[in-house]
Amino acid sequence: MVADDQAMIRAGLRLVVETEPDLQVVGEATDGLEAVALARRTRPDVVLMDIAMPRLDGLAAARELLATPAPPRIIMLTTFDTDDNLYAALRVGASGFLLKVSPPEQLVAAIRVVAAGEALLDPAVTTRVIATFTAQPPPRRPVELDRLTPRELEVLTLMARGRSNAEIAAALVVGEATVKTHVARVLMKLDLRDRVQAVVYAYESGLVRAGQAS
Known part of the structure; x- marks a missing residue:
């Protein structure tokens, strides 16, 4: 429509x-x-x-x-x-x-x-x-981020920087299927519906800051 x-x-x-x-x-x-x-x-x-x-x-x-x-x-x-x-x-x-x-x-x-x-x-x-809209002091780190493994934090960070699954796979030297699994786990653990919400969450939580090197 x-x-x-x-x-x-x-x-x-x-x-x-x-x-x-x-x-x-x-x-x-x-x-x-x-x-x-x-x-x-x-x-x-x-x-x-x-x-x-x-x-x-x-x-x-x-x-x-x-x-x-x-x-x-x-x-x-x-x-x-x-x-x-x-x-x-x-x-x-x-x-x-x-x-x-x-x-x-x-x-x-x-x-x-x-x-x-x-x-x-x-x-x-x-x-x-x-x-x-994230140009303010970093907020206190949400406790929910502790649910993620170090690799899942890496995946969330790369998602927030606009990387596709293929680009994340190349950066982490893993298969694309593995990245998809990590993305699904990140969304589940943080109770997020999709990739867009994950990007917003990463910035609002202070995990990624505007202007950081990608």
């Missing part, structure tokens, strides 16, 4: 999505209230949600949808001038975000990644978002 108050953006997104034989747009919404109602009616797997919309903004609409049973996966669509909303979107539980100027192939790949239950962070935005 597509939610954006600009008709040209909605038309462009629909065109990109429906050129793929395995993807279908089940509806379009022009504001947040319409997005919530339409998503509840059509039950989409993924919602492409603009942040800045009238009546109810995308952030509030995402919060409402993610509080429902079996919620859709939500990808927030944005521009660089909404960093504060982006960080809030990650905390609410959006599965990721993309710039509106992202190329079509990146949008399609993002939809498939998120639909498969993974999370997506656009590296062009992630560092700026996190740096802006």
Whole structure:
């Protein structure tokens, strides 16, 4: 489902999505209230949600949808001038975000990644978002981090720095399947839903600080 108050953006997104034989747009919404109602009616797997919309903004609409049973996966669509909303979107539980100027192939790949239950962070935005909202003194280390093994802490740190599973595997000289196992254990032990929440947790807990070498 597509939610954006600009008709040209909605038309462009629909065109990109429906050129793929395995993807279908089940509806379009022009504001947040319409997005919530339409998503509840059509039950989409993924919602492409603009942040800045009238009546109810995308952030509030995402919060409402993610509080429902079996919620859709939500990808927030944005521009660089909404960093504060982006960080809030990650905390609410959006599965990721993309710039509106992202190329079509990146949008399609993002939809498939998120639909498969993974999370997506656009590296062009992630560092700026996190740096802006974690520029405060390091918090006290949460006791929950003690549940992780040294290797799981390494994996969480690399995730927070934007590394993919393949990149983490190369850095740690292990197989990708092993990394996936470590990621799953990190999420389980810290009671986190997905990779996006893990990144937010790593920064907010002080495990990783903005500006640290990657």
